[in-house]
Amino acid sequence: MILVFVETDGSGATEASLETVTFARDLATSESADGSGGPVHAVVVGALPDGTVEALGGYGVTEVHHATGEAFSAYGGAVWAAAIQAAHLDSAAVAVTATGSPRGNEVLAHLAARLGVAMAANVVRCPAPFAVAQPFVVSRQVFGGAVLEEMRLDDRPAVFSVAGHAVEGAPLASPTTATLREFSPEVAEGDLVARVVSTEPGEPDRSGSLRSARVVVGAGRGAGSADGFDGVVELAGLLDGSLGVSRVVTSLGWRPHHEQVGQTGSRISPELYIPCGISGAIQHWAGCASSKTILAINTDADAPMVTRATYAVIGDMHEVVPAINEEIRRRRG
Amino acid sequence: MTNVLVCIKRVPDSSGEVLLTADAQAVDARYVGFTVSAHESCAVELAVRIAAAGGGAATVLALGPAEAVEQLRAALGVGCTGAVLVEADPVGFGPADVAREIAAVVAAHEAAGRTYDLILLGNDAADTGDFQVGIRLAYELGRPVVNGINTVEVTDGVVTARGAGADGGIETYRVPLPAVATVLEGGVEPRYPTITGRMKAKKITVEVVEPRWEPAGSARVRLTLPPAQPNTVEVLGEGTAAAPAVVDLLRGLGVTR
Numbered sequence: 001m002i003l004v005f006v007e008t009d010g011s012g013a014t015e016a017s018l019e020t021v022t023f024a025r026d027l028a029t030s031e032s033a034d035g036s037g038g039p040v041h042a043v044v045v046g047a048l049p050d051g052t053v054e055a056l057g058g059y060g061v062t063e064v065h066h067a068t069g070e071a072f073s074a075y076g077g078a079v080w081a082a083a084i085q086a087a088h089l090d091s092a093a094v095a096v097t098a099t100g101s102p103r104g105n106e107v108l109a110h111l112a113a114r115l116g117v118a119m120a121a122n123v124v125r126c127p128a129p130f131a132v133a134q135p136f137v138v139s140r141q142v143f144g145g146a147v148l149e150e151m152r153l154d155d156r157p158a159v160f161s162v163a164g165h166a167v168e169g170a171p172l173a174s175p176t177t178a179t180l181r182e183f184s185p186e187v188a189e190g191d192l193v194a195r196v197v198s199t200e201p202g203e204p205d206r207s208g209s210l211r212s213a214r215v216v217v218g219a220g221r222g223a224g225s226a227d228g229f230d231g232v233v234e235l236a237g238l239l240d241g242s243l244g245v246s247r248v249v250t251s252l253g254w255r256p257h258h259e260q261v262g263q264t265g266s267r268i269s270p271e272l273y274i275p276c277g278i279s280g281a282i283q284h285w286a287g288c289a290s291s292k293t294i295l296a297i298n299t300d301a302d303a304p305m306v307t308r309a310t311y312a313v314i315g316d317m318h319e320v321v322p323a324i325n326e327e328i329r330r331r332r333g
Numbered sequence: 334m335t336n337v338l339v340c341i342k343r344v345p346d347s348s349g350e351v352l353l354t355a356d357a358q359a360v361d362a363r364y365v366g367f368t369v370s371a372h373e374s375c376a377v378e379l380a381v382r383i384a385a386a387g388g389g390a391a392t393v394l395a396l397g398p399a400e401a402v403e404q405l406r407a408a409l410g411v412g413c414t415g416a417v418l419v420e421a422d423p424v425g426f427g428p429a430d431v432a433r434e435i436a437a438v439v440a441a442h443e444a445a446g447r448t449y450d451l452i453l454l455g456n457d458a459a460d461t462g463d464f465q466v467g468i469r470l471a472y473e474l475g476r477p478v479v480n481g482i483n484t485v486e487v488t489d490g491v492v493t494a495r496g497a498g499a500d501g502g503i504e505t506y507r508v509p510l511p512a513v514a515t516v517l518e519g520g521v522e523p524r525y526p527t528i529t530g531r532m533k534a535k536k537i538t539v540e541v542v543e544p545r546w547e548p549a550g551s552a553r554v555r556l557t558l559p560p561a562q563p564n565t566v567e568v569l570g571e572g573t574a575a576a577p578a579v580v581d582l583l584r585g586l587g588v589t590r
Contacts, residue, residue, distance in 0.1 A: 009500060075504070077468065077480055103499050105457075106480045109465035113472040118427065118552055121457075121464045137554060142462050143347045147360065149461075150554040161464075193477040193509070199502040209501065215588050239588050247371075250519075257519035258497070263459075264371045264518045272586055281348050293586060295579070296566070307564040311582060315572035323573035327580045328589055 001038040002028050002130075003093035003157075004061070005084055005107055008044060012052045015212075016099040018059055018169035020162045024097055025060040025172075027130045038094070041065060042178075043087040045080045046072045057178035058171045065091065069184040075103070076195030079187055081110030086185035088115075093157050094132045100161040108161050117155035122163040124148065132156065144263035145286035165269055165290035210261070215241030216270045218261060218288070219249060222277015222298065222317050226254040231321035232276055238328050244268060244288075246278045262287035276317035280305025297321065335387035335487045335510070338449040339380035340394045340435055341373040341408060342423070343401040344460040357555040359424050360460070369404050372455035374523040376516040379485050380453050381412035381524075387487055390414045392449070394438060396431050397423050402539055409534035410526030416539040421548075428461070430548035432469035437545040439474060450510040451492060456481050456517045461551070467515035478513040479506045483520025495520070 002024045006017040013021075024040045039062040044052065046067070053064045067083035084107065088096055096111060098104035100122040112119035122141040127150065130136055136158050142149045153160060210216065217236040223229055229243070236243045244261035245254075261268050263283040273291035278284060280296075280303055288294070296309035297320050306312045313320050345362035352361040377393065384391035392415035393408035395401045405416040419434050426434075439449055452474075454467040471478030482496035490510050496517060498504040526534070569578040583589045 007499065075498070077478065101499070102456075102481050102497075105464040106468070109468040109480075112465065113429075113469045118429070119463070119465055121462055139557075140462075142556070143351060143360065143460055144462070145559075146347050146351045147353070148557045148559055150557065152552040152554055154552065190475075190477070194479050194506055194512075196498070196504045197507050198505045199498055200505075201502055211501075239583070241588075260519075272583075272588055282351070283348060295569075295582065301568070307566055308562055309566050312566045312568050313570055313572075313575040313579060314568060315575065319573050320575065320579075323576035324579050327576040328583070331580060331584075332590055 001041055001091055001093050002095045002097065003041050003043055003084070003088055003091060005096070005098035005104060006042040006044050006056065007099060007101065007103060008047055008049055008052060010049065012049045012055050014099070015169060016101055016164050019165065019167055020097060020099045020104075021056065021059045021061060022169050023162045023167045024095075026167065027095070027126060039063070041087075041091055041093070043067065043084050045083045046075070053178050053180045058175040059169070060172050060176055061178045062176055063091075064178050064180050066180060066182045067185065068182050071187040071192060074195045074197070076192065077106045077110045078191040078194060081107050081114060082187050082191050083185055084111050085114055086183065088157060090183070095130065095156075095158040095160070097159070098161050100163045104161050108159055112159045115157070115159070117157065117159055118153060120151050120153055120160040123160045124163050124166045130158070141286075144283050145289065146282040164267055210242045210244055210259070210266045210268055213242035213268065213270050215239040215272045216244045216261070216268050216274070216288075216291070217241055218244045218246065218273060218275035218278050219317070220246035220275065220278030220284075221248045223249065223254065224318070228318065229255065231318065231325065234325050235274070235321055238325060239272075241270070246281075246284050275305050275309075276321055278305050279303045280308060334389040335383050335450045336389040336448060337380040337384050337391045338394060338439065338452045339373075339376050339391060339408070339413065340452070340454045340466070341369045341377065341404055342455070342458050342460070343367050343395060343397045343404045344370065344458065347459070351558065353556050353558060357557070358553065359556070367400070367403065368459075369407075370455050370457075370459035371518040372457070372516050375518050375521050376453040376455055377408045377411060377413065378521045378523040379516060382521070383451065383485060383487050385412070389450070392417065394419070394435060396421055396426065396434055396544075405539055406534050407526065409537050410530045411524050412530065414537065416537060418539055418541045419544055420541050421544045424553075425550055426548045427551035428463040428465045429469055430546070430550070431466050432473050433546060434544050435466075435470050436473035438542065448511070450512075451485070451487065452476075452511075452513045453485070454513070454515050456515045467513055471513040474511075474513070476511050476513050477508045478515070479508060480515045481517050482506070482514055483517055485514055485516075
């Protein structure tokens, strides 16, 4: 059995968690021939929005372990890991996985430390099927995604996080019915020390939704100065999207850090990414490689961002972007 | 008084083209420089500020080759007043090994009367991206850990740490000292060393220690480079003349009317 830590937002399991469930299901299925992979269970800690259990069943989860109780109401890496540890003990999982999100990696690192086992972060694929008794090798992102590392995971449970967009989330053609098991594990006092005590709303702008935006308009050094963002901000507005910027832009103080896309900023996965005046260093690519379609606007036809894009316009963003904005407005009448 | 230990790692600068060594066990860094991650630069800045505010000291630690003294000196140049090098080839060390070695230094210093109230690390190393050394260290030491934070303040023995939450909000943690925190870039602007800072840094002796244990290893089989993506870009046009083609595309993708 493979246990997946599923993160939820207000409406249910996050998209990234559904990808991870799909990844785990593929891994479990690849082993069902000799019976060692087995079913996929999910563990949810804290809020369980209505319909989450049914939705997870649609992705092949057979059982949802839901940790309830005051101890899990506020997020804390140690206490949430304690819940997953209890679910693991109850269900004897041979592998425990989560999304390679900040929270997913944090909770799994706690779990691995508590169990005294190794952990592999940001796995993109498993070269060979998972087998309980066999060496298990995973391929994972290192150097911000510029390099892949093949790593042995000899310990059981095998603990690993799955990088965003390693696979596409795919429901089963014939959904299974997941059963819900609520449990309230006992928690040590020490695990409750580091928990979130308050949450304030983020910046009151569009960047808060960068990670989940359907359209992201990006801007890099080509913006030229802090005053060079009017066109891209307007385009983001017209497309109901978010603004994302490269590291150089935040380093120069042109835009706030929370708008940064890249290895040390947000990792985005929009339907459409429009990087303007961004050359496409590997650290930026690490943050935007999961975009479905990329339309690069750049003066340099040989810039990595252009050669790796789906579409490109060769030209100065300060001329091209206003012309696009004008054309959109003209057609809308 | 708050004494802070901040842990950094010397890593190859991978912002340009990356090459691997012949045995595929490491990145070939012969033609690139070395650096520390942006997260760790911010951790050093926070360590120096907290030490200064509370009349304590900031000590910097690295596990790495002799050359990692370069990165330790850089941290000394911006206000750390002590430095420790656990001299070893980091390629053979997994995150659990590194955490154990840092814990050994903390214990040895404590036995000698130098305690660390707060230990700061980067959220994840720029090279191995394990996301776990800080958390494993906290378990080694039996201390609470706050992960992925942007700002840290210490008041009356309590750490207040803030960072971005899963839904984009700002989350606050309050934990009693002694504690461990891992830092994400973005909360503070790392300062540049001054001439006097650099001069002072030169006079400080870096404490060099041997690893305490044989490392269990990182379980690395080999490194590979992702396959090169063929250039399949479709150029829609040049300059402003491309605008109609762009809007046709946007409409085709269903992102505008």
